[in-house]
Amino acid sequence: MTSEPERCEPSERSRRSERSERQALAALCAALPRLRAMLRGPASRARRAAVEQVVLAARRGEPVGELLAGLGMDSTAPLPAGPSRTTLPTPVEEDRPAQVTGVYLCPLGTCPRAEERTASSGLPACGIHDQALRFVADR
Ligand SMILES: [Zn+2]
Numbered sequence: 001m002t003s004e005p006e007r008c009e010p011s012e013r014s015r016r017s018e019r020s021e022r023q024a025l026a027a028l029c030a031a032l033p034r035l036r037a038m039l040r041g042p043a044s045r046a047r048r049a050a051v052e053q054v055v056l057a058a059r060r061g062e063p064v065g066e067l068l069a070g071l072g073m074d075s076t077a078p079l080p081a082g083p084s085r086t087t088l089p090t091p092v093e094e095d096r097p098a099q100v101t102g103v104y105l106c107p108l109g110t111c112p113r114a115e116e117r118t119a120s121s122g123l124p125a126c127g128i129h130d131q132a133l134r135f136v137a138d139r
Contacts, residue, residue, distance in 0.1 A: 024065040025111035032127020058128045104133035
């Protein structure tokens with residue numbers, strides 16, 4: 001006997017898409033710096049413009065999930081980590097513990113992104129708002 005729970009939430013579907021929307025925002029936020037670096041060349045001008053359109057939509061608080069899908073970016077799957085650019089010399093402070101007791105959050109809180117900074121990575125930034133992420137220390 002399968003008793004299906006009564007659905008008193010008619011907006012469950014829209015809430016689910018809201019969650020994936022937040023995921024899309026976080027993915028965009030995290031991927032933008034790399035994406036912009038990748039699309040720097042003149043050959044990628046059209047694609048770069050399309051990406052910036054998504055950024056503008058995100059800044060206006062409009063949904064970006066479908067726009068990202070249109071760009072071929074699956075927002076639910078983490079973007080593949082691109083080849084790490086070694087423009088900076090590797091830090092030599094290897095005797096220091098690489099522990100960070102805190103987390104970096106999107107500065108305006110528009111996306112649910114939370115980054116842990118490791119010793120090898122630079123300061124994480126939000127590409128949507130062009131701001132460094134806000135550090136919130138653990139207590
Ligand atoms: Zn962000």
